[in-house]
Amino acid sequence: MDSSIFEADEPAPRGGLDSPRIGPPPSFHDETRRTIAMILVILLALVTIGSLASFIAGWLEVGELKELGIILTPVLTLTGTAVGFYFGANNKD
Numbered sequence: 001m002d003s004s005i006f007e008a009d010e011p012a013p014r015g016g017l018d019s020p021r022i023g024p025p026p027s028f029h030d031e032t033r034r035t036i037a038m039i040l041v042i043l044l045a046l047v048t049i050g051s052l053a054s055f056i057a058g059w060l061e062v063g064e065l066k067e068l069g070i071i072l073t074p075v076l077t078l079t080g081t082a083v084g085f086y087f088g089a090n091n092k093d
Contacts, residue, residue: 033089036082037079037083037085037086040078047068047075051072
């Protein structure tokens with residue numbers, strides 16, 4: 001490759017599909033918040049889909065489905081809190 005086509009101040013172009021990073025790289029705390037939020041969202045989805053699938057399949061009756069609120073309410077609260085904390089911490093950065 002002929003190096004005379006580049007200006008002295010310009011770096012040589014790199015190959016590949018590197019996307020530019022905007023802002024600082026994520027810290028350990030950011031990765032931990034993201035992981036906890038994703039685990040809780042997946043847990044909420046599993047509990048919700050599992051309870052609806054069990055009801056549709058006939059494994060649960062209406063009375064038993066109402067009692068799933070004991071499990072669903074804390075999972076929903078924890079998920080909302082973790083996701084809100086994750087996005088709130090990202091906005092401050």
